[in-house]
Amino acid sequence: MRIDTNARIIYNKQVSGEYRNMKIYAPRIARHARPGQFLNIQTSKTGRPLLRRPMSIHKLSPAGLEILYKVRGTGTSLLAQLKKGMEIQVLGPLGKGFDIKAPFTxxxxxxxxxxxxxxxxxxxxxxxxxxxxxxxxxxxxxxxxxxxxxxxxxxxxxxxxxxxxxxxxxxxxxxxxxxxxxxxxxxxxxxxxxxxxxxxxxxxxxxxxxxxxxxxxxxxxxxxxxxxxxxxxxxxxxxxxxxxxxxxxxxxxxx
Ligand SMILES: Cc1cc2nc3c(=O)[nH]c(=O)nc-3n(C[C@H](O)[C@H](O)[C@H](O)COP(=O)(O)OP(=O)(O)OC[C@H]3O[C@@H](n4cnc5c(N)ncnc54)[C@H](O)[C@@H]3O)c2cc1C
Ligand code: FES
Structure with a gap:
């Protein structure tokens, strides 16, 4: 199931080294998401850049989803400027995740x-x-x-x-x-x-x-x-x- 929703930012902070960590409130996506799936995120409301940016789901909790990202270009720079409380349009969960059905220790x-x-x-x-x-x-x-x-x-x-x-x-x-x-x-x-x-x-x-x-x-x-x-x-x-x-x-x- 794919859900396109407006998600509130819970935090968007610099973490160790060159990475940023954003948590969003998106319970409907979180409910269906599995490790290895990703989100497609609209980085700006202006329509520029037009295309959404794919980001892996880093952490999952019942209501929240986290991404871990590195600023590379236009989209991720815009993402880095977003603040707690703002909303972003997020599509997900997308793709096929990791398969852990086979027995292994x-x-x-x-x-x-x-x-x-x-x-x-x-x-x-x-x-x-x-x-x-x-x-x-x-x-x-x-x-x-x-x-x-x-x-x-x-x-x-x-x-x-x-x-x-x-x-x-x-x-x-x-x-x-x-x-x-x-x-x-x-x-x-x-x-x-x-x-x-x-x-x-x-x-x-x-x-x-x-x-x-x-x-x-x-x-x-x-x-x-x-x-x-x-x-x-x-x-x-x-x-x-x-x-x-x-x-x-x-x-x-x-x-
Ligand atoms: C399934 C998936 C999961 C991803 N998960 C993460 C993640 O968890 N954390 C993270 O930091 N990044 C992740 N990425 C990469 C991320 O989507 C790109 O870094 C981002 O789209 C760059 O956007 P930009 O506008 O900042 O850069 P742009 O200005 O569009 O481009 C800057 C540079 O990044 C390259 N680039 C842009 N998009 C991609 C892409 N999709 N794949 C490879 N190179 C790209 C461009 O060729 C260019 O050299 C993932 C990509 C995919 C396909
Ligand atoms: S990104 Fe369009 S078919 Fe995969």
């Missing part, structure tokens, strides 16, 4: 940059289900690491300013190699190159893996085809409605 969460955002709602659900959680967070530097509220955290930064120096996928390889974590499932969100590397490691150790893809989106509802990705079976999928979460083995990576 350990969840390995891998987040790159703001790709950590949707993994928090998943983390909180898995915690309720008493799963063991290992959270691997990677970014270029420590300012882009967001780990608040996660358990079992290991950090990797490319410049070595926090945690292991290097790519988070090196840490993932080490964790998978230790073998003690089976049966495990990997859930990953981040840049395509990271997701491709995660998919390779998952394949190498034969661990089921789900990836949340990012794509430039127009409508967010399956109509405009601006978000298509290629699948290994030769078909195209729309990231907004067939994803954003896919089985890693389904995706034909670009590189």
């Amino acid at each position: 350990t969840a390995i969460l891998v987040g790159g940059g703001y790709g950590i955002s949707p993994l928090k709602a998943l983390h909180d659900l898995l915690k309720k289900k008493r799963k063991k959680i290992i959270t691997l967070i990677g970014a270029k530097n420590s300012k882009l690491i967001y780990k608040k509220g996660f358990t079992g955290v290991k950090v990797a930064t490319e410049d070595g300013s926090s945690g292991t120096k290097g790519l988070v996928t090196r840490v993932l390889d080490r964790v998978c190699c230790s073998g003690a974590k089976h049966p495990a499932v990997i859930f990953a969100c981040g840049p395509d190159r990271m997701l491709e590397a995660v998919a390779k490691i998952a394949g190498k150790y034969n661990i089921p893996c789900q990836v949340s893809l990012e794509a430039l989106m127009g409508c967010g509802t399956g109509v405009c085809l601006s978000c298509v990705c290629k699948k290994k079976d030769g078909r195209q999928a729309r990231v907004c409605v067939d994803g954003p979460v896919f089985k890693a083995g389904e995706i034909e990576w670009k590189t």
Whole structure:
């Protein structure tokens, strides 16, 4: 079910490093939302920018939804200026979320940059289900690491300013190699190159893996085809409605 609603902002604040955290009151969307789904947010009432901006659902509570975002351009700059009490138009929940139906004991969460955002709602659900959680967070530097509220955290930064120096996928390889974590499932969100590397490691150790893809989106509802990705079976999928979460083995990576 998709709901287009005017949602009141409960807070919109700078959090650690380069991220902002916005909470909105949207009980009807929250009631139907699942980890891995996203919202399409109108960042301005002036009609500019025209297109809404997709944002993962970061945290879920009965009445509230949170997003964690990084200011990148026009839309996110406008979003950052909004204050508590103001209202924004939000469409959601959109897309298919993470699938946690299969039996597993350990969840390995891998987040790159703001790709950590949707993994928090998943983390909180898995915690309720008493799963063991290992959270691997990677970014270029420590300012882009967001780990608040996660358990079992290991950090990797490319410049070595926090945690292991290097790519988070090196840490993932080490964790998978230790073998003690089976049966495990990997859930990953981040840049395509990271997701491709995660998919390779998952394949190498034969661990089921789900990836949340990012794509430039127009409508967010399956109509405009601006978000298509290629699948290994030769078909195209729309990231907004067939994803954003896919089985890693389904995706034909670009590189
Ligand atoms: C399903 C989904 C979930 C997302 N979740 C989050 C999230 O939780 N937190 C977060 O900070 N961002 C998230 N994004 C990315 C976010 O939507 C873009 O950063 C945002 O739309 C940029 O808007 P802007 O107007 O500020 O930037 P623009 O001025 O439109 O563009 C600035 C730069 O960002 C790039 N860009 C714009 N939109 C996207 C996009 N959709 N994907 C990749 N690059 C883009 C442009 O190519 C350009 O280089 C998500 C995107 C998708 C598709
Ligand atoms: S964004 Fe329009 S079809 Fe996916």
